[in-house]
Amino acid sequence: MAQLINRKSASVQQSISAITTIYPHLSQLKKLPIIYNNQLDTTVPIISGGGSGHEPAHFGYVGNGMLTAAICGDIFIPPHAEEILEAIRFVHKGNGVFIIVKNFEADIKEFAKAFKAARKEGITIKYIVSHDDISVETSNFQVRHRGVAGTLLLHKILGEAAKRGANLDELEQMALSLSTSIATLGVATKPATIPGEDKKLFSLENDEISFGIGIHGEPGYRTTKFISSEHLANELVNKLRMRLKWKDGDDYILLINNLGGTSKLEELVFTNDVLQLLELEGLHLKFIKTGHLITSLDMSGLSITLCKVKDEKWVDYLESPTDAFAW
Amino acid sequence: MAQLINRKSASVQQSISAITTIYPHLSQLKKLPIIYNNQLDTTVPIISGGGSGHEPAHFGYVGNGMLTAAICGDIFIPPHAEEILEAIRFVHKGNGVFIIVKNFEADIKEFAKAFKAARKEGITIKYIVSHDDISVETSNFQVRHRGVAGTLLLHKILGEAAKRGANLDELEQMALSLSTSIATLGVATKPATIPGEDKKLFSLENDEISFGIGIHGEPGYRTTKFISSEHLANELVNKLRMRLKWKDGDDYILLINNLGGTSKLEELVFTNDVLQLLELEGLHLKFIKTGHLITSLDMSGLSITLCKVKDEKWVDYLESPTDAFAW
Numbered sequence: 001m002a003q004l005i006n007r008k009s010a011s012v013q014q015s016i017s018a019i020t021t022i023y024p025h026l027s028q029l030k031k032l033p034i035i036y037n038n039q040l041d042t043t044v045p046i047i048s049g050g051g052s053g054h055e056p057a058h059f060g061y062v063g064n065g066m067l068t069a070a071i072c073g074d075i076f077i078p079p080h081a082e083e084i085l086e087a088i089r090f091v092h093k094g095n096g097v098f099i100i101v102k103n104f105e106a107d108i109k110e111f112a113k114a115f116k117a118a119r120k121e122g123i124t125i126k127y128i129v130s131h132d133d134i135s136v137e138t139s140n141f142q143v144r145h146r147g148v149a150g151t152l153l154l155h156k157i158l159g160e161a162a163k164r165g166a167n168l169d170e171l172e173q174m175a176l177s178l179s180t181s182i183a184t185l186g187v188a189t190k191p192a193t194i195p196g197e198d199k200k201l202f203s204l205e206n207d208e209i210s211f212g213i214g215i216h217g218e219p220g221y222r223t224t225k226f227i228s229s230e231h232l233a234n235e236l237v238n239k240l241r242m243r244l245k246w247k248d249g250d251d252y253i254l255l256i257n258n259l260g261g262t263s264k265l266e267e268l269v270f271t272n273d274v275l276q277l278l279e280l281e282g283l284h285l286k287f288i289k290t291g292h293l294i295t296s297l298d299m300s301g302l303s304i305t306l307c308k309v310k311d312e313k314w315v316d317y318l319e320s321p322t323d324a325f326a327w
Numbered sequence: 328m329a330q331l332i333n334r335k336s337a338s339v340q341q342s343i344s345a346i347t348t349i350y351p352h353l354s355q356l357k358k359l360p361i362i363y364n365n366q367l368d369t370t371v372p373i374i375s376g377g378g379s380g381h382e383p384a385h386f387g388y389v390g391n392g393m394l395t396a397a398i399c400g401d402i403f404i405p406p407h408a409e410e411i412l413e414a415i416r417f418v419h420k421g422n423g424v425f426i427i428v429k430n431f432e433a434d435i436k437e438f439a440k441a442f443k444a445a446r447k448e449g450i451t452i453k454y455i456v457s458h459d460d461i462s463v464e465t466s467n468f469q470v471r472h473r474g475v476a477g478t479l480l481l482h483k484i485l486g487e488a489a490k491r492g493a494n495l496d497e498l499e500q501m502a503l504s505l506s507t508s509i510a511t512l513g514v515a516t517k518p519a520t521i522p523g524e525d526k527k528l529f530s531l532e533n534d535e536i537s538f539g540i541g542i543h544g545e546p547g548y549r550t551t552k553f554i555s556s557e558h559l560a561n562e563l564v565n566k567l568r569m570r571l572k573w574k575d576g577d578d579y580i581l582l583i584n585n586l587g588g589t590s591k592l593e594e595l596v597f598t599n600d601v602l603q604l605l606e607l608e609g610l611h612l613k614f615i616k617t618g619h620l621i622t623s624l625d626m627s628g629l630s631i632t633l634c635k636v637k638d639e640k641w642v643d644y645l646e647s648p649t650d651a652f653a654w
Binding site for chain 1: 328329331333338341344345348379382383516517519522533534535553555556559587589590591592593595597598600602617619624625627
């Protein structure tokens, strides 16, 4: 299939040019792959970043009440430590910087380097490593519990908290409480195509699905024949229940993420199946969002994110308006 | 590729169940495929509808300042006249009903039948047939100038006008002025898959693109090798210029529609190319929107919609807030 790009190496900059033209509150820092909210408003800025290919993440979440800035790497490659450091220096106003990192080995390496350098310059850094993916069960820490769609709950809730004046320590406390309450599990029906290369990152037969696939095409935990959306929803909800151990009447937040190429009709049919199962479970869903939230290029697939509401403020913060264009 | 549904015949009702659960302002009329804004607010209601498979159209555009109701047909099949009539009866408050119909032969047949029956019951009906697609040049009226993504501008602008008190005649005048100002042209890189059938609606070689493809997989006007997003944007913008005959300094509205399966990265790279070309042309873009606006299941492809701003109010109405979830 033709990929609607020019050169792969220019794609990230071209996507940045598009969004900074369309949205007046977004600007690019110098010629760096850094997008920031030019109506800076919080005492403690919050930044995030990661590889590209996951659009609208993360630049779609820059705005009032969400991220102050996002740093974009190349496709499926984290940004360089120097770029992260530049972003930290730029947003810092003397009250420290809070940073949200997804749990991938390569990402953590670059972010850790940048934190070390920033601290040497006297900038206080606090951070959270998001690790909501519960699909990988047996491997070592570095590949398991990747940061996926649940990361967006951190962006929105912490972003709104910062807007309302939370300091660095308060953000860290909230982030820890949140990150241990979120679980995500996904499924793929078609691998992603790397732009300009027309090759697939893994292979699936025509009627197969892969459970627990990562947002970079990492292998899932099981490949099986597809039966129906209901069967699929049932397997995923059961696994999430075992992890989250919810009780009848618990309050939860639900995200259904379209990984890229799945039709909106399928997304809604699957969402309906998940909603019905969670109603049977007796959960009270206090906030629901579906859509292309954090994609993996044109991969087809969906993920479910559930977060137990430990604090009523979380729901309030999720519902607060933002001009981040992807929320 | 596995399609994440249960039964094809149940998909539309299941998608309706999902959205009425998620969005409190949306309700289903009886057990009919009709979604309405349960916070009815306009003197003159505006309704639209068409085949399913184009989600989030049209139910994603039901809300304050947009549609009062949407009627969903089966996948790629228009709703029945009886269902359209039920919707008209339900929303009617004595001041007439304004209806937006996409220019497809089958749609027009069903809507015309419903209009006739409604008028017999004493309900005043005015309507607009949206026909923004400029891709088919030589065939007869019934297949050319299909109603595609530009239809959404009618939904939003007329919806806001109705909210601000426009009467039926004023809506008709505005609709006529709008519908002759809008042009859309699209391209596909991968055909759609009909759910549960796993068959493609047309065929394309791996590196081919098809210009002017319809939202139901109707044949395009030319199939060619893909060169680059810039080349593609250039061809489409040239064709739009020939149709719209713009002048340096003209004010325009721009929509870039993702037909379903194209990655967000490609969508933004292509958008950037279109923005650069339109800047060279000297157009002033007063409103820009990109995304999955009206899809064709999982078809990969993009379309450009341009609308000349003949009335400053149009831009104001587009920018006004709505709770329609897809806007």
